[in-house]
Amino acid sequence: xxxxxxxxxxxxxxxxxxxxxxxxxxxxxxxxxxxxxxxxxxxxxxxxxxxxxxxxxxxxxxxxxxxxxxxxxxxxxxxxxxxxxxxxxxxxxxxxxxxxxxxxxxxxxxxxxxxxxxxxxxxxxxxxxxxxxxxxxxxxxxxxxxxxxxxxxxxxxxxxxxxxxxxxxxxxxxxxxxxxxxxxxxxxxxxxxxxxxxxxxxxxxxxxxxxxxxxxxxxxxxxxxxxxxxxxxxxxxxxxxxxxxxxxxxxxxxxxxxxxxxxxxxxxxxxxxxxxxxxxxxxxxxxxxxxxxxxxxxxxxxxxxxxxxxxxxxxxxxxxxxxxxxxxxxxxxxxxxxxxxxxxxxxxxxxxxxxxxxxxxxxxxxxxxxxxxxxxxxxxxxxxxxxxxxxxxxxxxxxxxxxxx
Numbered sequence: 275x276x277x278x279x280x281x282x283x284x285x286x287x288x289x290x291x292x293x294x295x296x297x298x299x300x301x302x303x304x305x306x307x308x309x310x311x312x313x314x315x316x317x318x319x320x321x322x323x324x325x326x327x328x329x330x331x332x333x334x335x336x337x338x339x340x341x342x343x344x345x346x347x348x349x350x351x352x353x354x355x356x357x358x359x360x361x362x363x364x365x366x367x368x369x370x371x372x373x374x375x376x377x378x379x380x381x382x383x384x385x386x387x388x389x390x391x392x393x394x395x396x397x398x399x400x401x402x403x404x405x406x407x408x409x410x411x412x413x414x415x416x417x418x419x420x421x422x423x424x425x426x427x428x429x430x431x432x433x434x435x436x437x438x439x440x441x442x443x444x445x446x447x448x449x450x451x452x453x454x455x456x457x458x459x460x461x462x463x464x465x466x467x468x469x470x471x472x473x474x475x476x477x478x479x480x481x482x483x484x485x486x487x488x489x490x491x492x493x494x495x496x497x498x499x500x501x502x503x504x505x506x507x508x509x510x511x512x513x514x515x516x517x518x519x520x521x522x523x524x525x526x527x528x529x530x531x532x533x534x535x536x537x538x539x540x541x542x543x544x545x546x547x548x549x550x551x552x553x554x555x556x557x558x559x560x561x562x563x564x565x566x567x568x569x570x571x572x573x574x575x576x577x578x579x580x581x582x583x584x585x586x587x588x589x590x591x592x593x594x595x596x597x598x599x600x601x602x603x604x605x606x607x608x609x610x611x612x613x614x615x616x617x618x619x620x621x622x623x624x625x626x627x628x629x630x631x632x633x634x635x636x637x638x639x640x641x642x643x644x645x646x647x648x649x650x651x652x653x654x655x656x657x658x659x660x661x662x663x664x665x666x667x668x669x670x671x672x673x674x675x676x677x678x679x
Contacts, residue, residue, distance in 0.1 A: 584604065
């Protein structure tokens with residue numbers, strides 16, 4: 275590219291999919307789908323061990339005749355030209371493009387027009403920008419590197435997501451690169467936040483924690499706090515994130531609720547959502563739903579205890595605990611009775627690896643199905659995946675073989 279003054283870049287569309295599979299190898303690409311059917315790839319799929327090398331070798335070989343002015347790197351082709359033999363750089367570049375495109379047509383290589391750049395004085399090459407004046411760093415890459423380092427240390431910076439917002443807007447797909455005064459101010463604020471970061475307290479597991487949250491028009495954040503031995507609030511951890519486009523339309527109250535879980539203090543929370551309030555909206559009900567199971571479910575659990583032998587034995591034991599009543603328990607219950615307790619008519623169970631009490635669910639298939647529905651399919655649950663649904667269920671409820679159920 276030495277002495278070149280005009281540049282273009284082509285992006286090959288759907289990279290690997292432009293390479294056909296050898297017919298005898300097609301059965302080796304079969305994948306099983308949830309429906310039970312097997313599907314085979316007719317083109318080279320992503321994930322094959324030698325797919326990148328095969329694709330790069332194929333493109334390099336097919337375009338070998340234009341390598342002098344159109345080198346390739348995987349799915350990117352870079353065209354560079356300069357004035358030669360009385361022809362202007364534009365004329366030479368047009369000629370080079372024509373040769374390349376004719377060659378691509380011959381070998382059925384297709385480009386993605388939206389990602390192509392034609393007749394530019396500078397083009398992006400992996401990791402940098404190349405132009406007639408030489409090679410310079412890609413400012414977008416440099417900014418990503420800076421934010422990557424800063425994000426690693428974000429737990430020390432208060433309102434980190436709010437501070438980096440002008441910088442993160444520059445990295446959006448369709449954003450034009452323009453380093454404004456707001457960007458410089460954000461850059462300096464992040465640097466200052468990192469260099470003057472407060473000393474975080476070491477978490478004391480014997481003291482209670484509380485979370486203080488806040489929300490702005492474009493970010494939410496929280497601080498994990500703990501009182502020290504002198505009664506002073508100490509920060510253990512900072513956390514923040516930017517709001518999604520839909521979340522930016524929330525009223526202030528709902529933005530505060532967005533960051534709430536347990537033990538949260540919100541500075542703009544002037545009312546408390548309640549299932550009994552007729553005007554409570556779906557978002558408010560959803561937040562309460564994440565902090566405690568609904569009273570309807572708890573009533574169903576209590577009613578189901580009457581039809582479960584183990585639950586009845588445990589409830590009878592805890593009504594009048596004694597060595598004699600303990601001996602009446604089934605052997606598998608007697609060995610773990612110290613992990614159970616009763617509160618407000620509900621059996622609670624504490625697992626081996628933590629002290630969190632979970633509500634014991636009797637062996638009732640319909641009830642388990644109803645609880646799972648509330649935590650997965652209900653409109654306020656968000657339809658989480660398998661693992662997240664399991665974590666939500668085990669946070670509040672317990673029954674045997676819960677993961678396999």
